[in-house]
Amino acid sequence: MILDAQPDMEVVAAVADGAEAVSEARRLRPDVCLLDIRMPKLDGLEVTRALAGPGVENPLRVVIVTTFDLDEYVYGALRSGATGFLLKDSGPTLLIEAVRAAAAGDALVSPSVTVRLLQHLAQPKRAAPPMNDPLTDRELDVVRLIARGRTNQEVAAELFVSLSTVKTHLGSIFAKLGVRNRVEIAAWAWESGVVS
Amino acid sequence: MILDAQPDMEVVAAVADGAEAVSEARRLRPDVCLLDIRMPKLDGLEVTRALAGPGVENPLRVVIVTTFDLDEYVYGALRSGATGFLLKDSGPTLLIEAVRAAAAGDALVSPSVTVRLLQHLAQPKRAAPPMNDPLTDRELDVVRLIARGRTNQEVAAELFVSLSTVKTHLGSIFAKLGVRNRVEIAAWAWESGVVS
């Protein structure tokens, strides 16, 4: 009703489950599809992947409208190819704007969801525990090479030091980061943004 | 004018440059600040950092309103602590919604900007070479644990298999990914999004 009341919009179909959503969407090829996450037969994410996922030749614009704002749904939906994610408490204004944006090839996400996305994007660079003891520059050199899969011997060659020196640095890094092996160093490096 | 016309909004100040924006915002402490990127004396990003950046004790809600939609501005603004990013072609509806969202602690970003953000978020998952030979489910289990720093012995325990089995899987993974050691497996896992 809300959408049909808009002069530039027309609801061409309404379906009962995910399987029907896929078939009708493929038949009618609407400008925008509104999908719920929870649907019988086919999950909203699976429908999204079928209509707009990676590898689809003529992807449709999909806006997810749901009451579930769990992070896993949000990331799953946006990774599946959705061009919008609305919570049902968003009000009619945002619903209309989201459809208009999707039709234009843009994307509108609920503000309460966006704020969480931005938090993930704003600070992807911090050590999990505050790290009382920061790494020295030289130790960071070693960390970066270790994180790229170099052996100790290769690190030594690239830094022009001996194997013993590399192992000494590694010992300090283990102690400072509180980890037990080089793979955990690599994981820390990726999480904290030391390597990209 | 647009905002003052809203019954639940009031414009308490309007300033001419960034320095004035900081001082007035600190004096009046409005619920929401609207900032342009290009301002005399102080950049909009610098103002944002001063009012809402990391380390500020009582951060204000800052919405950037600008005509410049360059990616560097967007990421800079959102990393500086902005809770909204609007392009001036967004229309009054989104402006009002953005202010309302910011006041509620949420964040609204222009659809044309959001779609670019989602593209960055949607596809941090592809192997550099197309990978002619995909990993099996079981091998992915091993990859995920290896990437978190588990030893072969621990992987075996967590997957309820023997150490030999883990080493066999590892051999297959080495061959399929074309890597030489477990740290390169971890690096591949982080780059391709297998682990987060």
Place this chain on the structure above:
DNA sequence: TTCCGCCTCGGCCGAACGGCTGATCCTTAA
């Protein structure tokens, strides 16, 4: 000047890693 932190190096040793060969069991496809 003395101290402290950082970087450098060597040797020893047990544990973990990675390569290799070969084997069984199961499911699916030809």
Place this chain on the structure above:
DNA sequence: TTAAGGATCAGCCGTTCGGCCGAGGCGGAA
């Protein structure tokens, strides 16, 4: 039925890793 691939396991072997000890040089701070 046979073939093929995935998952499981065993043993052997050389290399690498990581812990531990000690040591020297060098720069800045007390």
